[in-house]
Amino acid sequence: MLTAVIVDDEPLARQRLRRLLGKVAGPVIHVVAECTDVDELMRLAQRTQVDVLFLDIELPGGNGFTALRRWNGPPPRVVFVSAYDQHGVRAFEDRAVDYLLKPVSAERLRDTVSRLTTQSDTPPRTTPASGRMLSLQLGRRTLRVDEADIQVVRAQGNYLDIETKLGTFTYRRPLGEFIQALDARAFLRVHRSSVVRIAAVAEILTLGSGRYRLTLDCGRVIVTGRGYRSDVQQRLANTPADGAST
DSSP states (O other), X not given: OEEEEEEOSOHHHHHHHHHHHHHHTGGGEEEEEXXXXXXXXXXXXXXXXXXXXXXXXXXXXXXXXXXXXXXXXXXXXXXXXXXXXXTHHHHHHTTOSEEEESSOOHHHHHHHHHHHHHHHHSOOOOOOOOSOEEEEEETTEEEEEEGGGEEEEEEETTEXXXXXXTEEEEEESOHHHHHTTSOTTTEEEEETTEEEEGGGEEEEEEEETTEEEEEETTSOEEEOOGGGHHHHHHHSTTOOOTTOOO
């Protein structure tokens, strides 16, 4: 079980997130406290072991990044929760586990909980960097990402959830446009809303009707779209055809 603290100055936002956590995480994550500002969080940190922080950006007495700089002791895993997407790059640079945009949906939070529990049970794997860096401009900041760290890119409306070995961040860009920046030899579009790194696919299961279930190294499960059957069969080695046993 992971102990968690919700930090947000809005009571309704704290209540909603606590309720959603109870729904999607069950006994896996136990919310031990709520804080409304940075100073209250610092006092809590002195007397309470915290595994996970669900941390708003804009807070009385500072902000979420200020709180992390002032943190003493073992650093908790951090999930930023914000109504604004412009902080995504900095959150990623601070090694956040995830970056959630308000209002948080149960489905999106379920993904975050899965990532938290996976990190809890499995030490991070390291692989040599590819040496090919992507420069992603977000506002006044530029994020430098090694392609080898990207596991999957998933589109949600006008935003992308880019999952990497260092964490996940939200980036505003059409998926079709973002794909153009990726090495076509290393990545494969498997659904209208999903692109995976081919080397990250650990398991392939035939579902029938032209669809496959892909399990990635990070534990993420992606179901391919029917329209991408041919590409999946051709690009992913030893992919069984429909009707074949797995």
